[in-house]
Amino acid sequence: QQQVKQSPQSLIVQKGGISIINCAYENTAFDYFPWYQQFPGKGPALLIAIRPDVSEKKEGRFTISFNKSAKQFSLHIMDSQPGDSATYFCAGADTDKLIFGTGTRLQVFP
Amino acid sequence: DAGVIQSPRHEVTEMGQEVTLRCKPISGHNSLFWYRQTMMRGLELLIYFNNNVPIDDSGMPEDRFSAKMPNASFSTLKIQPSEPRDSAVYFCASSFAGFGNTIYFGEGSWLTVV
Numbered sequence: 001q002q003q004v005k006q007s008p009q010s011l012i013v014q015k016g017g018i019s020i021i022n023c024a025y026e027n028t029a030f031d032y033f034p035w036y037q038q039f040p041g042k043g044p045a046l047l048i049a050i051r052p053d054v055s056e057k058k059e060g061r062f063t064i065s066f067n068k069s070a071k072q073f074s075l076h077i078m079d080s081q082p083g084d085s086a087t088y089f090c091a092g093a094d095t096d097k098l099i100f101g102t103g104t105r106l107q108v109f110p
Numbered sequence: 111d112a113g114v115i116q117s118p119r120h121e122v123t124e125m126g127q128e129v130t131l132r133c134k135p136i137s138g139h140n141s142l143f144w145y146r147q148t149m150m151r152g153l154e155l156l157i158y159f160n161n162n163v164p165i166d167d168s169g170m171p172e173d174r175f176s177a178k179m180p181n182a183s184f185s186t187l188k189i190q191p192s193e194p195r196d197s198a199v200y201f202c203a204s205s206f207a208g209f210g211n212t213i214y215f216g217e218g219s220w221l222t223v224v
Contacts, residue, residue, distance in 0.1 A: 043114070096207050
C-alpha cells in the first residue's frame with residue numbers, strides 16, 4: 001500500500017526558519033494531494049491541499065509546491081513557530097480514499 | 111458539530127481476547143474510513159465504506175480483522191483473536207463522498223495487546 005514516500009522522517013528547525021517536507025508518489029491516478037497535521041494525542045487534520053493542475057498553492061505561512069512530471073510535491077512552512085511542532089503527513093487521493101506517507105515529525109525550537 | 115466520535119479511547123487487553131472499536135461518523139457524511147497508525151508503518155487504510163457498503167477492504171491485514179457499518183451513524187472494527195502486533199492507534203474518519211472532499215478524523219482508539 002506504500003504508494004507515497006515521505007522525507008525526512010524527522011526535522012528540527014529553529015523558530016523563524018523554513019521547514020521543508022518532501023513527498024513522492026507512484027500512482028498516476030492520484031488527482032488530489034492534501035497535507036495533514038497531527039498533534040500528539042489527536043487525529044490528523046487537513047492543513048492544505050492541491051490539485052495537479054496548479055504548481056503551487058499558498059495559505060498563510062504554508063505553501064505546497066507540485067511537480068507533476070517528477071511526481072513529487074513538497075510542503076514549505078515559512079517563519080516556523082513552536083506551535084507548528086507536530087507530525088505532518090502528505091497523501092494522495094485515489095477516488096475517495098487517501099493513501100498517506102509515513103509522516104514527518106517536526107520540532108521547532110524557540 | 112461533534113466531529114467523529116470513537117470509543118474506547120484507550121484499551122488494554124490480553125492476547126487472544128476480542129476487541130471491538132466503535133465509531134460514530136459526522137452526521138451527513140456518507141463515507142467512513144478505518145485507519146491504523148503505528149510508528150513503523152504510519153497511517154494505513156484498513157477499509158472504507160460508502161453509503162454503509164464496504165468498498166475497499168484490501169488493507170485489512172488478515173481474517174482476524176472485520177468491520178461492519180450497520181447504519182449511517184455507526185461502524186465497528188473487530189479484532190478476534192487479538193495479538194500483540196495489533197497494538198496501534200486506530201482512527202475512524204468520515205467525509206462527504208466526492209473527489210477532494212476533506213476527510214475528518216476522530217481522536218483515535220489506543221489499543222495495547224499484552
